[in-house]
Amino acid sequence: MLACKNFIDGNWVDPSSAELMTSINPANGEPVASSSKSTIEDVKSAVDSARRALESTTWSEDATLRAKALLKLSSEIQANSERLAELLSTENGKVLGMSRIEAARSAEFAEYYGGLARNIFGRSSASAPNTLDVTLREPVGVVGVIAPWNGPLLLLMRSLAPALAAGNAAVIKPASYTFGVTTELVRLIAGISEFPAGVVNHVIGAGKTVGAELATNPGVDMIALTGDTETGREVMRLASSSLKRLSLELGGKSPNIILDDADFDTAIKGALTGANFGSAGQICYSGTRILVHDRIHESFLRRLGEILPRMKIGNGLDPHTEIPPVVSKVQMERILGYVEKGKGVSRLVTGGGRATEGELSRGYFVEPTVFDEPPLDSAIAQEEIFGPVLTVSSFKTEDELLSIANGTTYGLAAGIWTKSIDRAIHLAKKIQAGTVWINSYGRMSMSSEFGGYKQSGIGRTFGPEGLLEFTQIKRIAIQTDPRALAF
Ligand code: NAD
Secondary structure, three states: OEEOOEEEOOEEEOOOOOOEEEEEOOOOOOEEEEEEOOOHHHHHHHHHHHHHHHHHOOOOOOHHHHHHHHHHHHHHHHHOHHHHHHHHHHHHOOOHHHHHHHHHHHHHHHHHHHHHOOOOOOEEEOOOOOEEEEEEEEEOOEEEEEOOOOOOOHHHHHHHHHHHHOOOEEEEEOOOOOHHHHHHHHHHHHOOOOOOOOOEEEOOOOHHHHHHHHHHOOOOOEEEEEOOHHHHHHHHHHHHHHOOEEEEEOOOOOEEEEOOOOOHHHHHHHHHHHHOHHHOOOOOOOOOEEEEEHHHHHHHHHHHHHHHHHOOEOOOOOOOOOEOOOOOHHHHHHHHHHHHHHHHHOEEEEOOOEOOOHHHHHOOOEOOEEEEOOOOOOHHHHOOOOOOEEEEEEEOOHHHHHHHHOOOOEEOEEEEEOOOHHHHHHHHHHOOOOEEEEOOOOOOOOOOOEOOEEOOEEOOEOHHHHHHOOEEEEEEEEEOOHHHOOO
16 A cells, blocks of 8 residues: 655655545555545645745746756656556546546646746836836745546646746645545655755645645635535635635536537547546536437437447456446445436436446446436536436527526536537537537647636636736836936
8 A cells, every 4th residue: 555645845744643544446445545634733834834935945036947847747747657547547446548648648737837937928018208017927926736536647737837837836735535646746746856845745634624724824825726616615715814816627517519410420429528438427527418409319319328338337447448436435425316316307318326246346336327308407407416427408499508508507618519610609609618619528738728617617727827827917117217206
């Protein structure tokens, strides 16, 4: 079992409580990593260390150093990617192919933002006689990066890399289910001498202790949270006492829309891709609400009903597995609770239970499940289930389609499948979501921003905006001729 510790001020230290926490392989219930739980005092010590690093080193002023550090980190992640991917699949459950993509993307974040570190520019203007105004983009200060378990490397690096590139110091709070793989990433950071001690700290523990203290502590200037919308609300409430800056990447209930002129086979593939079965559906932007035109509704359901029961459920490390376990027993029970609610209000097309055949009985496996025409105000149509569960709703008119698509409190993403690009663009402009994919689903680009409308979040990750989130603007107002000074 992997023994994990906190990383504070450049040292590996034991968290100070005697209480233990263990991460579990969701495919078989075996322990993966263990650590003592951190206390509020441990968080305070990490925040002090981050503050000292900002005050006593050149980190926040030396963009060249930051670029070098991040580019080295990118190389280290690449060199260790197979080991990280295997550990990720073991601790989180997702299929190895997706873990490999996650490791590669994590390296890419370090590379992309390492490249941008030397390209953070302000402006100058001289818009009145005898004046020159200069605006600088400065780091915000100490950033608490609170990571989720569903992307413990990628979603950590998505915020950590731009925060560091902009010259901030960070305190990382890994998710409790996946602190082992995050610790291994921090080990790579610890080995890179360009990161001054204290610039990156790592504190393992419960969200309600470590996360909540980060959100409350006045020494933390900004929180970057990726997590559940309810957690976002709580963090926002806690952070309000010191008016912290917030980057919130939260939940989703995204519509994947199939118009009647879509290529049928491509649309089926699109629905499966959008469902993210390779992570057992546990991806924030999954297209979990399939909206299909009435004319092809029945044939669409028939095809899903044929394909899904044949998908291979198993351990994510098995190369034949298409649907791995969900992350934990608690999560499995939560998903199965939604499935039972769904059975009470709509037609079950396929799935509908836990998979327990043979070895599967040791892990937390849920069958891929589809419900047809749930009431639009029902829990399964409105709430984020975060599992391999899809709902299908049919529509006849554009008004009907838009009212269903926009009819939740979320607004993270959407997909549209059609041969008519005009129709697609027309609809994309009317859909309330931070990302709309046309004839694809889930494709990300380092240089294109991602984030939520409505209650799916605040701020943007990826791209140049994802870097500017971690800066604040200082205006320096210069009087170029002191003799002309007017009071
Ligand atoms: P979660 O909200 O349970 O936990 C996220 C992190 O917050 C964890 O580290 C947790 O320990 C911490 N936390 C929990 N309670 C806290 C509190 N009171 N104060 C401070 N921190 C606290 O989310 P999860 O279950 O780990 O991840 C799944 C959720 O994340 C889903 O809702 C998913 O949609 C969302 N998500 C969003 C994006 C995005 O880009 N928008 C990406 C991935 C996941």
